[in-house]
Amino acid sequence: MKLAASGGALTPEERRAAEAVDAERLFALLADVIAIESVANRETPAQQRVAKEMRAIGLETDVWEIDFERLRRHPAYTADVDRRDGLGVVGTMGRGEGRTLILNGHIDVVPAGEVARWTHPPFELTQRGGRLFGRGVVDMKGQLCSAVEAARALREAGVELAGALQVQSVIGEEDGGSGMLATIERGHTGDGAIVVEPTEFVIAPAQAGALSFRLTVPGLAAHGALREEGVDPVEKFIPIFQRLRTLEAERNRDVADVLFRGEALPFALTMGRLRAGIWPSTVAESLVVEGRYGVAPGEELAGARRALEGAVAEAASGDAWLRDHPPTVEWTGAQFAAARTDESDPVVSALAGAVQSLGGTEPRVGGVRYGADMRLLVNQGQVPTVLFGPGDVRRSHRPDESIHAEDLVDTARILAVTAIRFCGLLASGSPARELPDRV
Incomplete structure (x- = not known):
């Protein structure tokens, strides 16, 4: 995707937020989490790194130990590995007096397989020819870091949201979605959600x-x-x-x-x-x-x-x-299970409008063939949800997983502008609310 240089029909706040996106900071966070081999049951260090970043940029940060003994009794629990422990991590910003938008991504990755088949070390972020290489850059640590950077850019730009923006980092997506289910059971829901799957910038309100x-x-x-x-x-x-x-x-x-x-x-x-x-x-x-x-x-x-x-x-x-x-x-x-959100839902229109304003062209809307955590947000959390993000899913789950570096930067800009349009802005003169951490 090529973002329009003019920035399209952006408000001053939207323009400031888009311009505040910092590629170097985004890639530095991504390098840290790529270096952590966060396969099933070993995601905690990566979750701790994401939580540290959320606190550093001023988000209210909820970090909790997931009670898998209790969670296994939930009718929607379908993990196909023996889950023992793990952390949930959610960072929140905004006044909370309007709509809440969720930006969701999973921190777990599939194993690297035979390392000899990789041109570059799988757990080391490598930049070459405008692309980033490493396990998880596509599925989906790259997009998760874009979501965190979008929140940071909003704070940096001094944007005060009337509603709330949640950035959710979840575990266990690859083996059944236990982390997403735990996050919903914790009470972290909203009025709309974007799961930052690699859809090649297609807006997907439906998943098989x-x-x-x-x-x-x-x-x-x-x-x-x-x-x-x-x-x-x-x-x-x-x-x-x-x-x-x-x-x-x-x-x-x-x-x-x-x-x-x-x-x-x-x-x-x-x-x-x-x-x-x-x-x-x-x-x-x-x-x-x-x-x-x-x-x-x-x-x-x-x-x-x-x-x-x-x-x-x-x-x-x-x-x-x-x-x-x-x-x-x-x-x-x-x-x-499959999931579907109506194409007329505000989360779809806000995201589509942001993509068009920044990119200059109307985005494609379609469905994706694969399962994702969207189904839990829609079916269990009752949250209208779309899948959207950069990268081609065909490059995931294989050696030399890679993504265009600039696409992750563009994604952070799109997510920041979408948050402003979906959550609204705090009226001039309203005092900002300081949000404490919950641990």
Whole structure:
């Protein structure tokens, strides 16, 4: 995205805030958090660094230990790792007498994998050719630092918001959203939210859901030299695989939601891991498939599950062995519901207006295929939410993750202007309120 040099139709306060964005400070914070390997259950040092920055720029900062024993009893809790401890971090500014805008990002990252496959060290911020490299620059430490910098720029510019701006740094997004759920349960909600996902500057008021499943196809073990005396579950899986591909095509035909039209496969059904057998010269006793099942906004999850279970049962009904030894489907791990916000909501219009004023062109509005913490804000917190941020999700979860450096700076400017338009300005002469820390 190229921001217009003129700054478009900005008010004096908006212009001051946009001009107060400090790229060097943004990148310095990002370098610090990139250096912290904040994978699942190891996010606390990174959260402490973000909280320190929030306090330094004058935000009311709430830092708390998440009670996972209690949180696990919540019906929306779906973490697919054994969560033990972690911090929630929320920084707030503004008078709190108008609308509250949330800027949300997650601090956790996926593992770097084989470090030898990286050109640059994954946990060291590297700048080259106008791009930043490092695990999390796209997903999504880079955008989170842009949100923090937006708040700092508003303070630096002397902007007093009538409402409130919250910057939320959450853990556990990659494994089910436990940090987002804990933040909502803490009481940190608002009138609108922007989750700073890498949407390539597309405003996304809709996200698909994704349900994890485990399919087990039974077989009958036999010595490899006597293969005909066994039942090969790999062979039995073939018609099930074909029926699931047909189900996927059916579910992606004539997509109702306009925000997903034009996408080749918005609600994909992926069978990502297959395991069978215990020994090369033994017919496998069973085959286990673990996969991801895309669901549409507004779709009833129970109905979606029944459709997959029914497709498996239908395929199995044509085989004598599987009729007597039916495959089983289990719903395990992360269960990401879909989410939708109306395109006419004020958070959408405020963000779109800020992008257009700073960039000179009308932003594209669309849906994203992947699950995100947006679903919890919308479905549990009742907060109208959009996904928006720089970067291409295709560059995340892989070696040499990278993003255009200037895009992060532009994002901070957009978020600062959006906050002014959504939250409003404190009337002239109204005293500012000092906000204490909560720890």
